[in-house]
Amino acid sequence: MNHKERMFAAFRHQPVDRIPFATYNLHPFSAAHRNDPSYAELLDLVWDEAGMLCKTGITRKQTPATRAAKERMEVIREENAEQERVTRILHTPAGDLCSVTVIPAGQPSMVVEHFIKTDEDIRTYMSLPFEPDEFDVNPAAQVDAELEGRGVAYVNYADPMHAAAVLFDFNDFAVRCLTDIGPVLKLIDFFFERVQATLQNQLRTCQEYPFLFYTGGPEICTPPMMAPAMFARLVTPYQKRLIRMIHDAGFLACIHCHGRVRDVIGEVLKTDTDVLEPIEPPDQGDMTLLELFAVAGNQLCLMGHIQDQELHYVEPGTMTRHVEEIARVAAGRTGYVMIPTCTPFQHPAKETFLRNYTEWVEAAVRIPA
Template sequence: MNAMTRRERLTATLRGDPVDRPAVSFYEIGGWRPDPDDPDPFNVYNSPDWGPLLQLAEAKTDLIRMCAPERRPALDNCREEFFYSKTYMQDGSRFTRTELTVAGRTMSTLSRRDPDVSTTWTLEPLLKDIDDVKAYLQLPDQVFAEKVSTDAMRAEEEELGEAGIVMVDIGDPVCLAAPLFSLEAYTVFALTEPALFHRLLEQQARALYPLVEDISRQFPGHLWRICGSEYASEPFLPPRLYSEYVVRYTKPVVELIHRYGGFARIHSHGRLKNILPHILAMEPDGLDPIEPPPQGDMRLIDVRRLYGEQMVLFGNIEASELEMLPPRQFERRAIQALREGTMGPGRGFVLMPSACPYGRQISPDVLANYETMIRLVQDGSW
């Protein structure tokens, strides 16, 4: 087979067509577009350590650019009547406090961003008890009303050219609802108050579905990543509730994407064995990141054998393996993933890690491990 462009390879993979070699993605590296020249002290990517890795991703990986549409409040949006946010600096960190006043009740949430870590920590969740939930449910739907524009995504696709594809990145209703709580409060609430949790999911779904259809109509035929599944997977919730909380509310998202010729990829960290039949019920086109044990509970070869003809499999490199394994040991691990991900019949496979480093330092071994992923797929030495 003749060599394919990176766009051709990814498009053929999604369609289940033959490819010249497996695609390789560094996930968020090359997925996001950080600016290493931005001097913002909270931009970890301006560290010199990041330069070679960012350049490697842009030049050599099959780029799956993770994009979201431009969102703005709809004309009837009334969010400012209920929510107030302020951001301030303290001890070198950036804090954001948001207050919600509704139904005679005031709730607040607090988050922190540190300059050397590319993540945001929730220090105080918004919803702390059942009375908070009941008040939150009294928010009018107009609070969540938004309009979207896909102009920036189309521009990104044009700029990418044959280097890759654009992927729309969204959260499903459970992804929008669960972070309103602390993780422990969420699991208890979802287990013990199913009627109220369904109402919360329905509230989020009413806002989400029109947005998904609008984006799909404006930007048809593209790959989507749908986040949220893991919130309802084991060990957090039993599989019976996965069907209740994910399949019921996320399958309509998949159907809207399919209606306009798009491809839906379910993002679900951790255990898969007991929820995979439910995932298949949503008829997605792809699944990531298929983490190996002990983070996951299935080998890639078994996922491929049981479900690989229905879905493109994206994975199965654990982020900690990239960061902790010495290069020779990592090479053996990457070879295993490539062999298991392509063994026997299947729709397609993309070699990909479960996440990326989120600090300022990239060690020589970590860079070497990323380079190994490229070398293996390009020279076929696996």
């Protein structure tokens, strides 16, 4: 079996000839890594020896609707030596909404004012017209073709709860869900109709290509940010219907969810998703791999459990021990793919990271068939 065949067999709980393993979005199709000389030797090793889970896009086509949507957003940039301030004014049929993002020099951006601050803002946002996007499959199709069995092209679809939540200050969103959930549910329903129509076009565009569809939105609706009951109310019913669409179109689905999943994994199972990643080990996560296998059974493929943070600081030999521990637990099973828990974001990559990532790949290659 090649890496792609092995990964899809695990997704489907079919027999595998060895434990599948893959990099998480570390591959030569990523310009960030391809153009960074510090990753060159590691990318050569990955190409020759590892599977690859490649986040890739099917791009939105330019249509009158997409151009109109772009024209509705006015962007004002103000910059000085300390920071950049970006003000976005969204012109809707019912009035304007404003969001402000501050980008301190050399630091991550932060939204200091969100589009939705009141119930009236919710109604204003919901006045926006909508036509589902049309898509071009070629970027993802090219990645799949060039992989030649080395990995899986990973295509994103939206989550209605997440689409609503990011319009609010998250504290405000969480409190609203506890004290006045009605308007929030109306907004999520509003997004669900749009996500459903958009996903239908994505699936139609991707026919005949062996992609894995994933959504990352549900992870913000997990402890400690949100109570498990909120996952059941704001995620499960919507994802169940979207995943049914994905299955009906002949594809498999995956939910991306960092952190603690013990209290929501039952709800994840109810969505009928095929795969859950990146199943972080304790202490970032709260379930061991053995516990995860016991709950997942033959319904859910588990993907992950190599903690990305450790790649940046652990001593030599640590990654080999982790691989050996995972191999002991996963021996004789299918429904598992070993991957790191995160895309590498360090540029340039430091020697400790490169050494540990190389050790992980080489240890994974040595796992007995």
